[in-house]
Amino acid sequence: VVNTDAYSLYFAKSLGYGKEFSLIPIAGNFYFSKQMLNGKVYTMQDKKLPFAAVHGDPDIHVSNKTRWGPTAKMSPVLESRNFSTTFDYFKSASLFRLATVKSFLVILSDMARFVFLLKNTLYDIPIVGKYFFVKNAQKIVPTIQARDLKKAKGFGGMRLQRVDTKTHELQLGEGKIIGDNIIFNMTPSPGASVCLFNGMRDAEKIMEFFGGVYQFDKCKMEDDFGGGCFDHDKKVISENAYVS
Numbered sequence: 001v002v003n004t005d006a007y008s009l010y011f012a013k014s015l016g017y018g019k020e021f022s023l024i025p026i027a028g029n030f031y032f033s034k035q036m037l038n039g040k041v042y043t044m045q046d047k048k049l050p051f052a053a054v055h056g057d058p059d060i061h062v063s064n065k066t067r068w069g070p071t072a073k074m075s076p077v078l079e080s081r082n083f084s085t086t087f088d089y090f091k092s093a094s095l096f097r098l099a100t101v102k103s104f105l106v107i108l109s110d111m112a113r114f115v116f117l118l119k120n121t122l123y124d125i126p127i128v129g130k131y132f133f134v135k136n137a138q139k140i141v142p143t144i145q146a147r148d149l150k151k152a153k154g155f156g157g158m159r160l161q162r163v164d165t166k167t168h169e170l171q172l173g174e175g176k177i178i179g180d181n182i183i184f185n186m187t188p189s190p191g192a193s194v195c196l197f198n199g200m201r202d203a204e205k206i207m208e209f210f211g212g213v214y215q216f217d218k219c220k221m222e223d224d225f226g227g228g229c230f231d232h233d234k235k236v237i238s239e240n241a242y243v244s
Ligand SMILES: Cc1cc2nc3c(=O)[nH]c(=O)nc-3n(C[C@H](O)[C@H](O)[C@H](O)COP(=O)(O)OP(=O)(O)OC[C@H]3O[C@@H](n4cnc5c(N)ncnc54)[C@H](O)[C@@H]3O)c2cc1C
Pocket: 003, 004, 005, 006, 007, 027, 028, 029, 052, 070, 156, 157, 158, 159, 185, 187, 188, 189, 190, 191, 192, 193, 194
């Protein structure tokens, strides 16, 4: 099971899988304020935009602060702030295929997405970016002001959103390519929220790879993590599974 997030498609392509996929490279950055929330609060998700909506939440590494974001800025790399991964991005994204160019044009010419990316470019401008960004945070805490926000330096990362170049569609969330005894997991946001479910689906698939020699006790996993196993015959549906 290849769980290297942005690099999973790179490895898949190296082994001849997932040729129909490309990646739109979105860097996500954050702001910090003093603690204003006790838990994670999202603004409303726009269904046209496969990027998690701006939210405020605590950061496990920084106590007594609220983290706001992410912003979304195009950056052609596989790892944030690591420009040596640019070449690998070009390889993973198959940017020089006609189908990829057409898909990018279709996706980015959508007005809602274009305006979203344009606005987000403003959020990342040093010093003044927070004055544009604060409007998003005010949807959650109306009294928050730009002066309350500080750029979260060194935080954030890349969200490599998959593009299906056959349908020219941008795909939300995590997905997988299932090959011959191999699984490649691509895990942009909200990959963290679905990680246990993803692990469960992979365990079932691996049992298939072994041809029934081993058994996966799904109920035991649900007992341990999911608050109990209610239906012993339940089948897991792999909505996001792509067989290449
Ligand atoms: C800005 C931002 C906001 C996000 N917000 C949310 C959110 O609100 N909710 C949510 O659920 N998810 C969110 N996510 C997504 C979440 O962070 C990912 O889904 C999650 O981290 C994926 O976990 P992973 O283990 O699959 O991949 P990663 O955590 O990326 O781990 C992959 C690992 O593979 C390693 N690796 C890569 N190549 C190689 C190699 N060749 N050899 C060895 N190791 C290698 C990397 O170094 C890395 O450690 C967000 C992501 C970003 C960037």
